[in-house]
Amino acid sequence: MKHFVITIGCEYGSGGPDIGKRIAESFGIEYYDRDLVDKVVENIGVDRELVEKADSGDNVKYMFDTKLGPRYANLTNRVIYNQFEVINKFAEKSSCVIIGRCADYILKDRKDCLNLFIYAPEEVRVKHIMEQKGLPKKKAQELVKYNDELLHSRYKYMTGTYRGDRKNRHMLIDSSALGLDKTAKYIMQLIDLRFEDN
16 A cells, blocks of 8 residues: 555544554554654653643743853743654654644645544543543543543644644544444545555
């Protein structure tokens, strides 16, 4: 098959990362998720906790010494710039699946990208988190709400648009319609059709 990149944006608890892993394993290609944060930390040599705060869209200032005394810079913008660079390098290097990280926006000008968004009804997502993390219903509901707000604000901060906007995606899929395994298989069929050698 041709070189291709699959970006998967997803609502928290909809199974996007699980689906992405299945797709990457099936095609034998790279899979990138939270490890991009580690890559950013490695690249800019900043404490991981600060990077995670900046990654959430918070304006985090950091201090550095100069001959004229201490100066401050906006870590958030530096982290965002590094993530853009890293995602572009991964997309160029080999076929891959990238979960979240505004990858659809970052790679919007590439012709070898398929941009998907996975969602599901809230009750399905809560149940998934309860099972995945062993949490009671109330805690799972709180986690879903917190992460939805965080991911929405982060995407808006970085792109100026909304995560689930159909204009930014080739396809939006409700993972509860088929379940995770069949949703992954459905997407793999789409990939075969989209990127098959002619």
